[in-house]
Amino acid sequence: MISLGIRLALAGGREALARLVVIACAVAAGVGLLLGMLAAINGVHSQDNRYSWLNSAHSTDTPRSGVDPLWWRLSGDAYQGERIGRVDVAATGTNSPVPPGIPRLPAPGEYYASPALARLLADLPADQLADRYPGHLVGTIGSTALPGPDSLVIVVGRTPAEVKAADGSHEITSITTTPSTDCDDCPVGPKGSSVILILSVTAGALVFPVLILVGMATRLSAARREYRFAAMRLVGATPRQVSVIATAEAALAAAAGVAIGFAVFPPIRLALVRMDFTGTPFFLSDLSLNLWDVLLVVLGVPVAAAVAAGIALARVRVSPLGVARRVTPPPPRAWRLLPMLLGVAELAFFIGRRPNTSAGQSMAFTPGMVLILGGLVYAGPWLTMVGARLMVGRSNDPAVLIAGRRLADDPKAGFRSVGGLVLALCVTTGSVAIITAITAERGLPEIYTAGAGAAVDHTVLGSYLTGWGDDGRPTGAEKPLPASVTTQLRAIPGVAGVTVIHADPLGTPDPTEHQGPVGAARQGGLASCEQLAGTPLFHTCAAGAQTATTAADFDGFGVDIGSNWPRQWPTSSVPAAQLDGLPVLDVVVGTTGSAATVERVRTLLEGTYPDRAMAPWTLSEYRTQAQGQLSSFQRLANTVTLASLVVAGCSLAVGVAGGLSERRRPFSLLRLTGVQLGVLRRTVLLESAMPLLVVSGVAIGMGFLAAELFLKAQLGYSVRSPGAMYCVMVVGGLAASLGVITSTLPLLRRITGPEAARND
Amino acid sequence: MTGIVLEARGLELSFGPTPALRGADLAVEAGEILAIMGPSGSGKSTLLHCLAGILTPDAGEIEFAGRRLDTMKEAQRSELRRDRFGFVFQFGQLVPELTAEENVALPLLLGGRKRAAALAEARSWFGRLGLDGLEARRSGELSGGQAQRVALARAMVTRPDVIFADEPTGALDSLTGEQVMDLLVSTAREHGTTVVVVTHEPRVAACADREVTVRDGRVTTAFMERMAS
Numbered sequence: 004m005i006s007l008g009i010r011l012a013l014a015g016g017r018e019a020l021a022r023l024v025v026i027a028c029a030v031a032a033g034v035g036l037l038l039g040m041l042a043a044i045n046g047v048h049s050q051d052n053r054y055s056w057l058n059s060a061h062s063t064d065t066p067r068s069g070v071d072p073l074w075w076r077l078s079g080d081a082y083q084g085e086r087i088g089r090v091d092v093a094a095t096g097t098n099s100p101v102p103p104g105i106p107r108l109p110a111p112g113e114y115y116a117s118p119a120l121a122r123l124l125a126d127l128p129a130d131q132l133a134d135r136y137p138g139h140l141v142g143t144i145g146s147t148a149l150p151g152p153d154s155l156v157i158v159v160g161r162t163p164a165e166v167k168a169a170d171g172s173h174e175i176t177s178i179t180t181t182p183s184t185d186c187d188d189c190p191v192g193p194k195g196s197s198v199i200l201i202l203s204v205t206a207g208a209l210v211f212p213v214l215i216l217v218g219m220a221t222r223l224s225a226a227r228r229e230y231r232f233a234a235m236r237l238v239g240a241t242p243r244q245v246s247v248i249a250t251a252e253a254a255l256a257a258a259a260g261v262a263i264g265f266a267v268f269p270p271i272r273l274a275l276v277r278m279d280f281t282g283t284p285f286f287l288s289d290l291s292l293n294l295w296d297v298l299l300v301v302l303g304v305p306v307a308a309a310v311a312a313g314i315a316l317a318r319v320r321v322s323p324l325g326v327a328r329r330v331t332p333p334p335p336r337a338w339r340l341l342p343m344l345l346g347v348a349e350l351a352f353f354i355g356r357r358p359n360t361s362a363g364q365s366m367a368f369t370p371g372m373v374l375i376l377g378g379l380v381y382a383g384p385w386l387t388m389v390g391a392r393l394m395v396g397r398s399n400d401p402a403v404l405i406a407g408r409r410l411a412d413d414p415k416a417g418f419r420s421v422g423g424l425v426l427a428l429c430v431t432t433g434s435v436a437i438i439t440a441i442t443a444e445r446g447l448p449e450i451y452t453a454g455a456g457a458a459v460d461h462t463v464l465g466s467y468l469t470g471w472g473d474d475g476r477p478t479g480a481e482k483p484l485p486a487s488v489t490t491q492l493r494a495i496p497g498v499a500g501v502t503v504i505h506a507d508p509l510g511t512p513d514p515t516e517h518q519g520p521v522g523a524a525r526q527g528g529l530a531s532c533e534q535l536a537g538t539p540l541f542h543t544c545a546a547g548a549q550t551a552t553t554a555a556d557f558d559g560f561g562v563d564i565g566s567n568w569p570r571q572w573p574t575s576s577v578p579a580a581q582l583d584g585l586p587v588l589d590v591v592v593g594t595t596g597s598a599a600t601v602e603r604v605r606t607l608l609e610g611t612y613p614d615r616a617m618a619p620w621t622l623s624e625y626r627t628q629a630q631g632q633l634s635s636f637q638r639l640a641n642t643v644t645l646a647s648l649v650v651a652g653c654s655l656a657v658g659v660a661g662g663l664s665e666r667r668r669p670f671s672l673l674r675l676t677g678v679q680l681g682v683l684r685r686t687v688l689l690e691s692a693m694p695l696l697v698v699s700g701v702a703i704g705m706g707f708l709a710a711e712l713f714l715k716a717q718l719g720y721s722v723r724s725p726g727a728m729y730c731v732m733v734v735g736g737l738a739a740s741l742g743v744i745t746s747t748l749p750l751l752r753r754i755t756g757p758e759a760a761r762n763d
Numbered sequence: 764m765t766g767i768v769l770e771a772r773g774l775e776l777s778f779g780p781t782p783a784l785r786g787a788d789l790a791v792e793a794g795e796i797l798a799i800m801g802p803s804g805s806g807k808s809t810l811l812h813c814l815a816g817i818l819t820p821d822a823g824e825i826e827f828a829g830r831r832l833d834t835m836k837e838a839q840r841s842e843l844r845r846d847r848f849g850f851v852f853q854f855g856q857l858v859p860e861l862t863a864e865e866n867v868a869l870p871l872l873l874g875g876r877k878r879a880a881a882l883a884e885a886r887s888w889f890g891r892l893g894l895d896g897l898e899a900r901r902s903g904e905l906s907g908g909q910a911q912r913v914a915l916a917r918a919m920v921t922r923p924d925v926i927f928a929d930e931p932t933g934a935l936d937s938l939t940g941e942q943v944m945d946l947l948v949s950t951a952r953e954h955g956t957t958v959v960v961v962t963h964e965p966r967v968a969a970c971a972d973r974e975v976t977v978r979d980g981r982v983t984t985a986f987m988e989r990m991a992s
């Protein structure tokens with residue numbers, strides 16, 4: 004019986020073949036993306052494990068005895084915006100634990116570097132990178148210890164006394180293998196859970212249009228199929244036999260789709276490697292599937308397709324006399340709007356009630372989003388019906404009348420072909436609105452013009468302030484900057500100006516800090532007016548002043564939109580000559596932004612103030628870092644949008660063409676009775692375009708509304724008008740859809756030709 | 764082999780508010796060719812569908828070879844249709860995706876016969892019904908008369924006890940219709956098959972052994988008709 008089903012599926016001529024191909028392609032797209040997401044999730048897990056050893060000082064592993072403790076210090080360095088993970092180690096005996104990837108602990112004066120870092124060390128002049136690390140390279144770190152192929156990691160051998168003296172050092176007795184996900188205060192690692200959540204949500208958002216396409220394709224030429232099943236029932240096929248045959252067909256197509264899906268997985272995998280969700284590209288080998296993933300897809304997808312086909316068939320009763328005459332289905336009711344409204348209400352509820360943990364937040368927002376997306380599909384028929392009634396109400400054009408009646412009679416069928424597209428629009432709108440708003444909020448303060456932005460971005464900032472004590476005094480200040488270093492800094496080609504911010508001996512309050520009514524006022528910094536003039540971006544002194552009270556912390560400048568610094572710093576009474584002997588809070592070096600300049604400045608500052616937990620950074624690096632994940636998710640969102648638009652376009656084409664060929668008889672009859680082809684064309688166009696436009700409007704509105712609610716609740720932001728790119732995408736998408744519908748119209752002439760009167 | 768093979772007693776069936784059968788009685792003898800006539804909408808097709816176990820009556824009994832059809836489960840009735848009954852309708856009973864020979868072989872395949880055997884058996888009918896050379900055609904590539912003959916072959920291929928035909932020549936011109944009807948009658952007589960044929964063409968009815976008329980959902984015989992007029 005199954006072979007008969009397969010035979011029927013294959014023998015059904017062009018139409019059945021088209022159905023098979025469409026289902027197979029839809030399933031292939033779904034399977035390919037599903038495999039990609041599974042591989043990405045595995046990749047995030049492997050990466051998390053590869054990171055774990057770096058967190059050894061923060062692990063909760065119980066200390067081991069009988070081991071010589073290892074002095075251990077993890078710090079962050081940077082090269083051109085890429086983080087360099089630096090571990091300083093010092094063995095206290097021969098029995099100290101050895102990190103993975105290296106054969107032995109480096110002795111003082113030796114270091115092991117990851118291959119990518121070793122390449123940089125070899126290629127660059129020493130004053131741009133190598134001078135930061137005492138000693139020389141003795142080998143490279145193996146990939147078992149690297150999160151990704153491009154990771155910059157260095158293990159530096161020091162003496163116990165040196166490491167012990169440095170900021171943030173620990174004695175450890177074992178190298179941890181616990182991934183950072185399971186460790187709350189681990190400094191390094193992707194914190195995979197949130198990434199995995201986003202990947203899963205993305206996969207989900209993508210599965211919707213694919214499911215719709217599979218549904219469309221299964222219903223393709225349903226009438227003819229049902230007719231065939233009726234003929235089989237007449238000669239004695241039992242209902243079971245018919246459903247076995249139908250199921251075999253669907254499973255065959257799905258199996259073909261799974262095979263194609265596995266075939267398209269390798270290129271998807273290659274693309275995923277470059278899409279660094281975690282800030283670090285994956286090792287290709289980490290993006291792999293385990294047996295369970297493969298089994299899940301290979302068995303699960305065809306079974307799901309077969310079940311879907313079974314459900315589709317169960318809805319019609321195939322009797323030997325044909326498919327039980329469908330009475331006009333009851334019109335959809337307004338309560339179809341309910342799930343969508345519930346989703347909106349759910350999101351609105353969390354405004355001002357944002358859960359604290361990220362797990363709680365995803366629990367809070369995911370159901371609302373799912374309700375809105377699912378609700379949109381559910382409400383579609385009702386919206387279509389309302390639109391159709393309005394359309395018919397005021398027209399005496401026969402095309403409008405035919406199209407409107409049909410839509411009003413069976414709005415579900417009318418909506419079905421545009422459902423995928425409408426979903427894609429809603430997802431696009433929501434994600435674009437959210438990402439636009441976040442990008443806008445994280446931008447420069449509005450007072451800075453585009454030109455100043457570049458200057459801000461290329462300032463190298465050594466920020467040594469770590470906070471304020473209870474007495475209001477800044478903490479973390481460094482020893483005075485030797486005059487020779489200042490001279491060296493100024494001598495680096497491309498350095499525009501150097502401003503040193505000192506601790507103020509007078510303790511003048513910081514003019515940029517909101518001073519609370521309680522506690523000691525936070526003290527500001529102190530700078531020479533001559534130096535400030537060299538970095539004009541950070542404002543100037545009053546005319547004639549020697550020194551000025553400035554902000555103590557230059558870190559947030561250009562990052563927080565809220566920072567409203569005065570255009571002119573208040574004059575201080577500390578004489579300029581006294582400054583050189585004062586502790587240093589920040590060193591601000593304006594540069595032209597060339598890689599060599601930035602790295603030279605950084606290397607020099609790191610040499611001057613070694614053993615700080617954070618290396619000096621430029622604002623553009625900070626921004627890239629902050630934006631990095633956002634932009635990789637933006638890329639992911641774009642990919643998803645594009646994929647779902649394509650998939651949705653396919654279901655539209657399938658739907659319209661399928662609807663046409665099912666109505667070949669009525670349309671031929673209409674033509675025989677003298678209705679012009681033009682009227683039929685307009686009828687077909689209206690039948691798809693009306694639901695598309697009406698429900699798209701609602702979908703776009705819902706997308707913005709959901710984004711607004713999410714932004715309000717999660718970040719306190721508001722939706723902004725999306726860019727031209729979005730408008731192009733929406734208008735282009737809708738135009739392309741109308742194009743798809745129009746492209747099926749030539750079919751109309753063919754299928755309503757005189758040969759349609761034949762008895763088949 | 765005489766005796767009553769199929770009997771309906773007091774059949775009643777309504778489609779919603781429309782009564783189609785209101786107490787129809789009919790007995791069909793084994794091997795006879797019975798024509799059912801009557802005006803349009805009188806319930807001929809409905810009666811035929813009930814007799815063949817496609818529809819179940821609201822009231823009344825149907826007995827086939829000593830078994831009650833009206834109380835039988837759907838799966839069993841399907842089996843019965845497959846193994847013991849054959850069907851020829853006005854048009855459109857061929858599966859468009861299959862070739863002519865596969866259509867003929869379909870009941871055998873559904874019954875679990877091996878494909879090669881089923882096809883061989885099917886092909887043996889093509890010559891007898893003048894269908895040589897049409898084995899590989901799809902239903903859309905056959906003329907109306909050819910399609911009806913393929914349907915007839917399919918009805919005969921299981922060597923059924925009863926063939927049910929509803930306006931088998933209704934869509935054909937009179938010459939072609941006559942050929943199809945001749946074939947139906949001759950093959951039925953050859954194999955001793957019982958035939959119940961619904962028709963409104965007296966020429967078709969003339970081929971039959973006996974003729975009944977359906978009027979307002981009840982069966983009357985030609986004799987009673989004449990008495991009434």
Ligand SMILES: Nc1ncnc2c1ncn2[C@@H]1O[C@H](COP(=O)(O)OP(=O)(O)OP(=O)(O)O)[C@@H](O)[C@H]1O
Binds near residue numbers: 783801802803810
């Ligand atoms: N599926 C159905 N739904 C509703 N009413 C039906 C259905 N099938 C038949 N009827 C009604 O039942 C009555 C008998 O129909 P039937 O098809 O048996 O007539 P008939 O004698 O075969 O007519 P014809 O010679 O035109 O084929 C008619 O009034 C018809 O309208």
Ligand SMILES: [Mg+2]
Binds near residue numbers: 807808809
């Ligand atoms: Mg009839």
